[in-house]
Amino acid sequence: MNKKYLIFVIVFFVVIWSVHVVPYLLIAKKFNLNRESLGAETWLEVEKNETVKICVAAKVRTWETSLNTEILNDSCLKIQIPTLVGVNPINVKYPDSDSVYKINLAVGMKYLNFKNEETLYGNDDYQMNPYEEKIVYVTGSYLVDKYPVTNCDFLQLLWDEIPLNSPQIDTMENDFTKFWVQKKESRKNNEKCITHDSAASTIPLYLAMKYANIRSLREGLKPYYIFSNTSNKFVQIDRKARSVNRNGVEEVPEHHYFIVYHDFIEHENNLIEVYDNSSSDGYRLPYYDEWVMLARAGDKKNNVPWGNSTSFNEISKYAKFEDKVSCSDLKDLGLLQKIISFFHWCKNDYESGPVGKLLPNGFGLYDMFGLVEEQVLFEKHNYSRDNYNVFFTIEPKEEKKRNPLRCIDDCPACLKGGIRRSDLESISYDYISNDYFPKYAGGFRLVRNIGNNAKWTEVESN
Structure with a gap:
């Protein structure tokens, strides 16, 4: 065979392969939809940075979206999924109709459409009627972050909030700000965030709420949280406040x-x-009852996702628990503390680990236990009785007077999930960290109850 002809044939097939085959091999997910199955809204779950192909079993007139796309034929669209967690809509129109069918791409989130979903409720100090175990039905549509919010997601959305240098304030606050200043210096604005980035940790409650509002605004939703200045002196949930509206x-x-x-x-x-x-x-932190329901994921028998197993290897399939001492606990050791920290023999308070590397629970949610403790908000009914004696032996009023930034009997939030290996014997769905409302809290994930339509209905008592 002529050598030039052979080279031509090889080049020809390489070009054909590159143009027509490789792009399809790079497609991570393929969705085949029927026109009849498309309602007013259809939800598809995808991951950051994936290349996705959507085909409808009918000719499509237009695909309307702000995403990076390529029309493959009359009924198929290739989409490059963006790099941040969120919802990205695609409006589909057919030649014979003016109706619009919306396909929502949920990036890094689970769409959970509960219809009389049974969940175990009670037998928990902070749920209504403690020690009275019962089954309730939950009905409502939820979007839930599959993973705890990552460092990259947090950094990109709060980019303009993070200063260019660390202010001269008290050591702990300066360490927190310095960590994020250094993160900002080492990254670029609008750069790609990977799915399995490290979970954000030690995020103050206020910043978690602010992040939620920014997520909402990005998608054209009303922010869930409203902030205002106050002369109040104590951290607390207000169970008695009343206001008068314009009418x-x-x-x-x-x-x-x-x-x-x-x-x-x-x-x-x-x-x-x-x-x-x-x-x-819009997006918000989960409330206590919601977090427990999402963590249980339909489990009405066990106290933890790994059942009755006490094997650390078995537990580690579901949760990453830390067995290193915190570097901040060694600060009195001076130079020795720096040496221990340098060799990573202790855990930096701002370090965590990659999300989504272990097994998910029954709802497809990852890292509900371990990795980072998650911030969860209380509601008024979670204080149907006094709970603080479970954790404290000192008088609440005396402690509040001594330290107003530490709540006692009426905390707005708590940390769920646990992170320390030493806590394993007490870890359960109702477990709360002993240091459950420090000034510098934990990680978090967001939820969105679409339409605010969730209903909880008691169906039976045990």
Whole structure:
């Protein structure tokens, strides 16, 4: 065979392979949809940075979206999924109809459409009627982050909030700000975030709420949290507050809190007032009952996802528990602490690990236990009785007077999931970290109750 001809044939097949075959091999997911199955909204779950192919068993007139796409033929579209967690819509129109069919791409999230979903409720100090175990039905549509919020997601959305240098403030706050300043210096704005980036940890409650509002605004949703200045002196959930609306009608805010006003700058008042926007179905932190329901994922028998197993190897399939001492606990050791920290023999408070590397629970949610403790908000009914004696032996009023930034009997939030190996014997769905509301809290994931339509109905008592 002629050598030039052979080279031509090889080059020809390489070009054909590159143009027509390789792009299809790079497609991570393929969705084949029927026109009849498309409702007003269809939800598809995808991951960051994937290349996805969507085909409809009918000719499509237009695909309307802001995403990077390529029309493959009359009924198929190739999409490059963006790099941040969120919802990206595609509007589909057919030649014979003016109706619009919306396909929502849920990036890094689970779409959970509960219809009388059974969940175990009670037998928990902070759920209504403690020690009275019962089954309830949950009905409602939820979007839930599959993983805890990562460092990259947090950094990119709060990019403009993070200063260019660390302010001269107290050591712990300076360490927190310095960590994020260094993160910002080492990364670029709008750069790619990978799915399995490290989970964000030690995020203050205020910044977790602010991140939620920014996520909502990115998608054209009303922010869920409303902030205002306050003269209140104590961190707490407000269980008695009343207000009068414009029509002179007295209202009781559904969710009303006073939390530490902690971000990257100093504020004249250490606290800020927070309440929810009742007309918003935007992103927010899960409430206590919701987190327990999502963590259980239909489990009505066990106290933990790994059942009755006490094998650390078995437990480690579901949760990453830390067995290193915290570097901050060794600060009195001086130079020795620096040596131990340098060789990573202790755990930096701002370090965690990659998300989504272990087994998910029954709802497809990862890292509900271990890795980072997750911030969860209380509701008023979670305080149907006094709970603080479970954790403290000192008088609450005396402790509040000594340290107003540490709540006692009426905390706005708690940390769920546990991170320390030493906690394993007590870890369960109702476990709360002993240091459950420090000034510098934990990680978090967001939820969105679409349409604010969730209903909880008791169906039986045991």
